[in-house]
Amino acid sequence: QVQPVESGGGSVQAGDSLRLSCVVSGRTRDGYAVGWFRQAPGKERDFVAAVSWNGKQTMVAPSVTGRFAISSDNAKNTVLLEMNSLQPEDTAVYFCGEAISWSGSYYPGYKYWGQGTQVTVSA
Numbered sequence: 001q002v003q004p005v006e007s008g009g010g011s012v013q014a015g016d017s018l019r020l021s022c023v024v025s026g027r028t029r030d031g032y033a034v035g036w037f038r039q040a041p042g043k044e045r046d047f048v049a050a051v052s053w054n055g056k057q058t059m060v061a062p063s064v065t066g067r068f069a070i071s072s073d074n075a076k077n078t079v080l081l082e083m084n085s086l087q088p089e090d091t092a093v094y095f096c097g098e099a100i101s102w103s104g105s106y107y108p109g110y111k112y113w114g115q116g117t118q119v120t121v122s123a
Helices: none
Strands: 003-007 010-013 018-025 033-039 045-052 058-060 068-073 078-083 092-099 110-113 117-122
Touching: 003 092, 003 110, 018 033, 018 092, 018 117, 033 078, 045 068, 045 078, 045 092, 058 068, 078 092
Parallel strands: 010 117
Antiparallel strands: 003 018, 018 078, 033 045, 033 092, 045 058, 068 078, 092 110, 092 117
């Protein structure tokens, strides 16, 4: 069974950095890409970034471009989300999902989801 598991969240101050990890256990050959989305209290789940397992396709939301970076390690079944210059508006639960084709910011395209990791940024 394919199961993404997020880790690396925490409570930080504005301007700090965090690295989130998404490890996808039970991966099959059908898996093509991983995306990160985030959901703040009372808001919809928003796209953050996505990367194909081969690393050739990436996409980053305009709201985090220049501060966040995504990368994949195919051999380790791991996708990293490097988050720099964090701001209070980045506070949310961050989820990763795996898709069997390139889905970019298209939420329904992701088939398997993790439970999320909390990121809290204080001013």
